[in-house]
Amino acid sequence: MSEFSLIEKYFTRPASQTDLGVGDDAALVRIAEGMQLAISSDMLVAGTHFLHDCAPYDIGWKALAVNVSDMAAMGAQPKWATLAIALPEINQAWLAEFSRGFFACADAFNIDLIGGDTTSGPLNISVTIMGEVPLGAALQRDGAQIGDDIWVSGNLGSAALGLAHLQEKLSLTNELETCLNALHTPTPRAALGLALRGIATSCIDVSDGLLADLGHILKASNCGATIDLEKIPCIDLLKNDLQNSQFQTFILAGGDDYELCFTASPKQREAINLLSKQIHLPITNIGTTNVDIGLQAYYKNNQLKLLKQGFDHFA
Numbered sequence: 197m198s199e200f201s202l203i204e205k206y207f208t209r210p211a212s213q214t215d216l217g218v219g220d221d222a223a224l225v226r227i228a229e230g231m232q233l234a235i236s237s238d239m240l241v242a243g244t245h246f247l248h249d250c251a252p253y254d255i256g257w258k259a260l261a262v263n264v265s266d267m268a269a270m271g272a273q274p275k276w277a278t279l280a281i282a283l284p285e286i287n288q289a290w291l292a293e294f295s296r297g298f299f300a301c302a303d304a305f306n307i308d309l310i311g312g313d314t315t316s317g318p319l320n321i322s323v324t325i326m327g328e329v330p331l332g333a334a335l336q337r338d339g340a341q342i343g344d345d346i347w348v349s350g351n352l353g354s355a356a357l358g359l360a361h362l363q364e365k366l367s368l369t370n371e372l373e374t375c376l377n378a379l380h381t382p383t384p385r386a387a388l389g390l391a392l393r394g395i396a397t398s399c400i401d402v403s404d405g406l407l408a409d410l411g412h413i414l415k416a417s418n419c420g421a422t423i424d425l426e427k428i429p430c431i432d433l434l435k436n437d438l439q440n441s442q443f444q445t446f447i448l449a450g451g452d453d454y455e456l457c458f459t460a461s462p463k464q465r466e467a468i469n470l471l472s473k474q475i476h477l478p479i480t481n482i483g484t485t486n487v488d489i490g491l492q493a494y495y496k497n498n499q500l501k502l503l504k505q506g507f508d509h510f511a
C-alpha cells in the first residue's frame with residue numbers, strides 16, 4: 197500500500213466546516229468575523245505517553261481528545277485538526293482501528309481532519325488542533341484574582357490509578373473499568389470550557405497533575421492558594437483512604453486527568469452550580485487563591501508537604 201492510498205483510505209473524510217481539506221498542499225479554512233484562532237499541538241510517543249500494547253482505537257481517540265482538552269481550557273470551540281504520524285510499518289488492522297478511534301473523537305466534538313503528514317519511523321503521533329474563540333474572550337492562565345474560588349471538574353486520580361494497575365503496582369477490581377476508561381479514552385470537557393467564558397478568571401486542563409497545573413495558574417496570575425485534599429473530587433476507592441500517600445499522589449500529581457481546573461469570583465458560585473447541573477458534570481470548589489506565593493494543601497487541618505513536581509507526604 198502506498199503512502200497516498202493509505203492517507204486516502206484511513207485519513208480522508210468529508211470535512212463539513214472546511215473550504216479545502218486533505219489532498220492539496222495546504223488546507224483552506226475561514227475564520228468567522230470577530231473570532232480569534234486558538235492553536236495547540238500535542239505529541240504522543242509510544243512507550244512514553246501510551247504503553248506499546250495499548251489498543252489502537254484508544255490511541256486514536258486519545259491523540260485527538262488531549263488536544264480538544266487544550267481547546268476547552270482556553271474556552272475555544274475546536275474546529276480543525278491536522279495529524280502528523282510516524283508508523284513503523286503499514287499495519288492495516290492497526291490503522292483501521294486507530295482511524296476509527298480518531299474519527300470517533302472528531303465526530304463527538306465536530307472537528308474536521310484537514311491535513312497532516314505520514315512518514316515511517318518509531319510510532320509517534322502529533323496532532324495540531326485549531327479552534328475559534330470570540331476576540332478577547334479566551335480563558336487564560338494569568339487572570340486569577342486574590343480571593344477567587346478554585347474549582348475542578350469531574351474526578352482526579354482515576355487515570356493514574358488505572359495506569360498503576362497496568363503497571364502491577366496495585367490491583368483494581370470494581371473500579372478497573374472506570375479507571376482504564378479514564379486513562380485510555382478520556383472525555384475532554386469541551387462544553388464546560390465554552391460555558392466558562394465570562395465566568396472563570398483563569399483556566400487550565402489537568403494533564404500533568406493538579407499541583408503542577410494549578411501551579412501554572414498561580415505563577416502566571418502571581419498569587420498563592422490553599423486547597424483542601426478532602427474536597428478534591430475522586431472515586432470512592434481514593435476518597436475512602438485519603439491518608440494513603442500513594443492515593444494522595446494519584447489525586448494531586450497523577451496526571452492524565454483532562455479535567456478543567458479554573459478560578460472564579462465567589463460571586464459566580466450559583467452560576468457554576470447551575471452550569472454543573474445543566475451539563476451533568478460535577479464541578480467542585482476545592483480551595484481559594486490568596487496573596488501568599490505558592491500552593492498549600494491541607495488534609496484534616498494538617499499541611500501536606502509539597503515538593504516542586506509532586507509531593508512527599510505529611511509535613
Ligand code: ADP
Nearest residue numbers: 203207218219220221279281310311312313314
Ligand atoms: P506534501 O508532500 O505536499 O506535503 P503529502 O504527500 O505529505 O503532501 O500529503 C498529501 C495530502 O495528505 C496533504 O493534503 C496532507 O495534508 C494530507 N495528509 C498527509 N498525511 C495525513 C494524515 N496522517 N492525516 C491527514 N491528512 C494527511
Ligand code: MG
Nearest residue numbers: 219220221222
Ligand atoms: Mg506539497
